[in-house]
Amino acid sequence: MRLAIISDIHANLEALEAVFEDIEHQDVDETICLGDVVGYAADPNKCIELMKACCPLTLLGNHDAAAIGMLSTVNFNVHARIAVEWTSDNLSNESKSFLHVLPLKKVRYSQSFVHSTPYEPNMWHYITSLEEAAYNFRFFDTDFCFIGHTHIPLIIVVNNRNELYVHQDTRINLGEIPDARLLINVGSIGQPRDHDPRSCYGILDTEEGYFTFRRVEYDIKRCQEKMRAIKMPEFLITRLEKGQ
Numbered sequence: 001m002r003l004a005i006i007s008d009i010h011a012n013l014e015a016l017e018a019v020f021e022d023i024e025h026q027d028v029d030e031t032i033c034l035g036d037v038v039g040y041a042a043d044p045n046k047c048i049e050l051m052k053a054c055c056p057l058t059l060l061g062n063h064d065a066a067a068i069g070m071l072s073t074v075n076f077n078v079h080a081r082i083a084v085e086w087t088s089d090n091l092s093n094e095s096k097s098f099l100h101v102l103p104l105k106k107v108r109y110s111q112s113f114v115h116s117t118p119y120e121p122n123m124w125h126y127i128t129s130l131e132e133a134a135y136n137f138r139f140f141d142t143d144f145c146f147i148g149h150t151h152i153p154l155i156i157v158v159n160n161r162n163e164l165y166v167h168q169d170t171r172i173n174l175g176e177i178p179d180a181r182l183l184i185n186v187g188s189i190g191q192p193r194d195h196d197p198r199s200c201y202g203i204l205d206t207e208e209g210y211f212t213f214r215r216v217e218y219d220i221k222r223c224q225e226k227m228r229a230i231k232m233p234e235f236l237i238t239r240l241e242k243g244q
């Protein structure tokens, strides 16, 4: 089984198209999306169309929930709130219907998938420390749990001696860590925040026994032009070229 796992597209069509083109050459059995298809950039409806066509499983993200009124924006910063409001005003009825039925958490192919945390998927917590990660390992019983939400790629391992650590490489060979369990943040397609502006996603190959991140260049300028045309806050536009 070879899976592509993508997350946090945020209506960035240029990034999503570039990533799907990359995935086409990866010989995957399926692509799974961990949510936040919309919010921030200018193409929410087209990104949702691509999800429908290319991802048998898409999960709900907090920006998706906010854009259809399922989540209040009181905890969103001012830029995110402006983006949610524009998105909400510009989603088609078909897009809204699609977002309304997305699940929060799913087990598929014996692995767990969720946008924020396995602990409380509907509370939109962030996993930013080893302590938070350790706590979350109690809330899934599969070998892997794939998450998004922070836009920062991260591999956290619990090995067979019960040691918890961050794996520092962009690829991990599963044969070297027998009986390990992993919490993996696959990064972001449409708004990476790890100081690398290229889109980020993950490939899990259960037969060859590895997980790896892939980075994909896309037409950032084109996406930024479209965001300027709809008057998105400049902060959201310039952060794309910095990857932060």
Ligand code: ZN
Binding pocket: 008, 010, 036, 061, 063, 149, 150, 151
């Ligand atoms: Zn996001």
